[in-house]
Amino acid sequence: MNYKMEITYEGTKYRGWQRLKNSDMTIQGKIEAVLSRFLGVETEINGASRTDSGVHALCQLANFKTEMAVDVSELKAYMNQYLPEDICIRNIGAVSESYHARFGSKEKVYLYRIWKAEYPSVFERRTVTQYRGVSLDVEAMKSAAHILEGEHDFKGFCTDKTKKSTVRKINAITFSETDEELKIFVEGNGFLYNMVRIIVGTLMEVGSGQRTAESVKRIIETGDRNIAGETAPPQGLILYKIENSSV
Amino acid sequence: MNYKMEITYEGTKYRGWQRLKNSDMTIQGKIEAVLSRFLGVETEINGASRTDSGVHALCQLANFKTEMAVDVSELKAYMNQYLPEDICIRNIGAVSESYHARFGSKEKVYLYRIWKAEYPSVFERRTVTQYRGVSLDVEAMKSAAHILEGEHDFKGFCTDKTKKSTVRKINAITFSETDEELKIFVEGNGFLYNMVRIIVGTLMEVGSGQRTAESVKRIIETGDRNIAGETAPPQGLILYKIENSSV
Numbered sequence: 001m002n003y004k005m006e007i008t009y010e011g012t013k014y015r016g017w018q019r020l021k022n023s024d025m026t027i028q029g030k031i032e033a034v035l036s037r038f039l040g041v042e043t044e045i046n047g048a049s050r051t052d053s054g055v056h057a058l059c060q061l062a063n064f065k066t067e068m069a070v071d072v073s074e075l076k077a078y079m080n081q082y083l084p085e086d087i088c089i090r091n092i093g094a095v096s097e098s099y100h101a102r103f104g105s106k107e108k109v110y111l112y113r114i115w116k117a118e119y120p121s122v123f124e125r126r127t128v129t130q131y132r133g134v135s136l137d138v139e140a141m142k143s144a145a146h147i148l149e150g151e152h153d154f155k156g157f158c159t160d161k162t163k164k165s166t167v168r169k170i171n172a173i174t175f176s177e178t179d180e181e182l183k184i185f186v187e188g189n190g191f192l193y194n195m196v197r198i199i200v201g202t203l204m205e206v207g208s209g210q211r212t213a214e215s216v217k218r219i220i221e222t223g224d225r226n227i228a229g230e231t232a233p234p235q236g237l238i239l240y241k242i243e244n245s246s247v
Numbered sequence: 248m249n250y251k252m253e254i255t256y257e258g259t260k261y262r263g264w265q266r267l268k269n270s271d272m273t274i275q276g277k278i279e280a281v282l283s284r285f286l287g288v289e290t291e292i293n294g295a296s297r298t299d300s301g302v303h304a305l306c307q308l309a310n311f312k313t314e315m316a317v318d319v320s321e322l323k324a325y326m327n328q329y330l331p332e333d334i335c336i337r338n339i340g341a342v343s344e345s346y347h348a349r350f351g352s353k354e355k356v357y358l359y360r361i362w363k364a365e366y367p368s369v370f371e372r373r374t375v376t377q378y379r380g381v382s383l384d385v386e387a388m389k390s391a392a393h394i395l396e397g398e399h400d401f402k403g404f405c406t407d408k409t410k411k412s413t414v415r416k417i418n419a420i421t422f423s424e425t426d427e428e429l430k431i432f433v434e435g436n437g438f439l440y441n442m443v444r445i446i447v448g449t450l451m452e453v454g455s456g457q458r459t460a461e462s463v464k465r466i467i468e469t470g471d472r473n474i475a476g477e478t479a480p481p482q483g484l485i486l487y488k489i490e491n492s493s494v
Contacts, residue, residue, distance in 0.1 A: 008369045056370075080367055088369045120327055122255045122335045123303075127370060 001069060002099055005045070006091040007031065007060040012126050012235065013086070016053040017060070027051070027087060031062070034082045038075060039066055048101040048242050049108060052194070054234030056127055058111075059090070061101045061242050070094075099244075106245040107171065109187045111238045112200045117180040128181065129236030136182060136207035138175055143213035144206040145173035145184075147220070148199060155223035157199055158192035159231065166192055166223070173199075185240065194231050202229030248316060249346055252292070253338040254278070254307040259373050259482065260333070263300040264307070274298070274334060278309070281329045285322060286313055295348040295489050296355060299441070301481030303374055305358075306337070308348045308489050346491075353492035354418065356434045358485045359447045364427040375428065376483030383429060383454035385422055390460035391453040392420035392431075395446060395467070402470035404446055405439035406478065413439055413470070420446075432487065441478050449476030 009027050019028040028047060036043045048061040072092040079089045115121045115128040116136060148170055155166040169189045176183040184203065186196050202219070205211045211229070219228045256274050266275040275294060283290045295308040319339045326336045362368045362375040363383060395417055402413040416436045423430040431450065433443050449466070452458045458476070466475045 008366075010369050058370075076366070085367065085372055086369055088367050090366045119255075119323070119337045120332065120335050122257050122333055123305075123374060124370075125332055 001067075002063055002065050002095050002097050003070065003072070004061065004063045004093055004095045004099060004101065005031075005089055007057060007062060008088045008090055009057050009060070010086040010126060011051060011054050011056045014053065016055065017047050017049065017051045017057075027057075027060075028062075030083060030087055031079070031089075034079055035064065035075075037082070038078050039068060039070075041066075046101050048105040049191075049239050051239055052197075052234055052237075055237045055239070056235075057239040059241055060239055061105065061244070063095065063099055063101045065097075104244050105242045107187060107189055107243040108191065108239065109185055109241040110191070110196045111240040112184045112186070112196065112232065113236045113238065114182040114184070114200075114204070115180065116182055121180070126235060127238060129233045131182075131204070133204075133208045136204065137209065138177060138182065138207060140209075140213050141184075141203045141207040142175060144203055144216045145175075147213065147216045149173060152220050153223055154192055154195055154220070156219040156225050156228050157195045157202070158225065159194040159198070160192065162192070168192065168195070197232045197234065197237060198225075198228050198230075200236070201232040204232065205229040248314075249310055249312050249342050249344050250317065250319070251308065251310045251340055251342045251346060251348065252278075252336055254304060254309060255335045255337055256304050256307065257333040257373060258298060258301050258303045261300065263302065264294050264296065264298045264304075274304075274307075275309075277330060277334055278326070278336075281326055282311065282322075284329070285325050286315060286317075288313075293348050295352040296438075296486050298486050299444075299481055299484075302484045302486070303482075304486040306488055307486055308352065308491070310342065310346055310348045312344075351491050352489045354434060354436055354490040355438065355486065356432055356488040357438070357443045358487040359431045359433070359443065359479065360483045360485065361429040361431070361447075361451070362427065363429055368427070373482060374485060376480045378429075378451070380451075380455045383451065384456065385424060385429065385454060387456075387460050388431075388450045388454040389422060391450055391463045392422075394460065394463045396420060399467050400470055401439055401442055401467070403466040403472050403475050404442045404449070405472065406441040406445070407439065409439070415439065415442070444479045444481065444484060445472075445475050445477075447483070448479040451479065452476040 015025050017027045019026050045062040045064045076092045113128040114131045116131045121128050151169040153167050171187040174185045262272050264274045266273050292309040292311045323339045360375040361378045363378045368375050398416040400414050418434045421432045
């Protein structure tokens with residue numbers, strides 16, 4: 001049987017999603033440990049997105065296969081009882097054998113939260129990035145974001161020196177603003193290592209007047225990471241939503 | 248000069264608002280320490296509400312008097328730099344000499360947050376009370392809440408064995424509900440020790456069918472704390488808003 005899980009986590013104290021040999025402080029590792037205990041056999045899960053150290057998820061997806069017929073509500077209750085309080089399983093359901101959380105994810109939406117109020121955020125301090133600079137010109141940021149939309153080679157927005165294709169498609173970058181906070185939603189068919197954080201770091205440099213919106217074109221054209229902006233801090237990044245092509 | 252501060256805090260790790268001789272883990276104590284350092288002289292602040300251990304505030308008010316003419320934006324920046332990250336000064340402004348945060352507060356609004364989803368809250372876990380019982384009958388809770396509205400002797404909803412008057416006026420108890428959460432807003436002219444938490448604990452017993460809405464009348468009539476509900480946990484309680492009669 002194949003089961004799909006919807007997972008929420010605050011990544012503050014974890015070294016990211018992906019299981020590590022030398023640390024038990026990963027989201028995947030924590031979930032697999034509790035799941036394996038319930039099933040009585042070592043069980044691996046396959047996550048849709050390898051979120052980085054310190055990055056959060058409102059809705060991560062994962063699947064696992066088991067010979068057992070599982071009572072999903074019993075499993076869910078067990079998982080939430082034994083998982084740490086910063087990881088939660090919102091839902092577990094049986095899916096077709098062909099479902100694969102990573103390959104089956106068609107579109108991902110990331111949210112980046114920038115706290116721009118003069119006073120710091122108290123209640124949401126672990127999931128926002130406090131911004132202490134000059135006031136951000138959001139219209140300029142929108143112009144730069146518009147240049148990034150569509151299918152491009154995002155090599156310049158990637159930390160890895162990967163030899164694989166770095167072509168990705170960004171469907172939309174949208175903004176939502178209050179007096180206290182600026183939210184940036186980045187929707188795309190897939191993301192390279194650090195890509196969303198480098199995009200946001202670059203947009204923030206546009207917003208603060210350190211670079212022009214037009215300068216973003218050169219990063220795409222040259223694929224040169226060195227002329228893109230700083231990688232924005234992890235705590236503001238949240239894996240917000242994943243659309244599946246198949247369930 | 249008299250100055251008024253608007254303060255936000257997550258009370259999770261503090262022993263409440265009020266300064267204690269044997270602990271530096273109080274909100275008032277933390278604020279006074281930083282303020283006194285800035286002003287160069289021991290300075291006391293006067294808070295509108297003595298929130299309990301573990302209780303939060305979205306907007307607490309306090310005032311302090313000083314001989315100095317203070318640059319309020321400089322003071323605010325200094326306070327927020329040196330206060331712990333779970334305490335924040337949203338605003339500081341000069342007010343008339345007669346302003347007193349406690350005696351000048353005309354109406355207070357408390358919010359109690361009950362997380363009723365089957366899965367636990369990850370991002371807001373420090374400011375909600377996880378509810379694990381049967382589903383709550385909110386209509387029954389509203390009936391019971393309606394009985395509490397108005398001016399009554401709330402002795403039965405108070406932990407203190409005070410000899411002072413326990414007559415208070417509750418202007419309104421209102422509910423706001425989503426799939427995941429039930430919010431209860433309690434507005435009144437003043438609250439006794441633990442009063443909001445005992446009201447919420449009693450309403451939850453009504454909602455879960457452990458007692459009738461009508462049973463609330465007896466608590467008011469007898470003033471007997473023993474027949475009221477459990478004191479609801481502190482982490483769900485937030486001092487939400489204070490209306491001033493004078494500024």
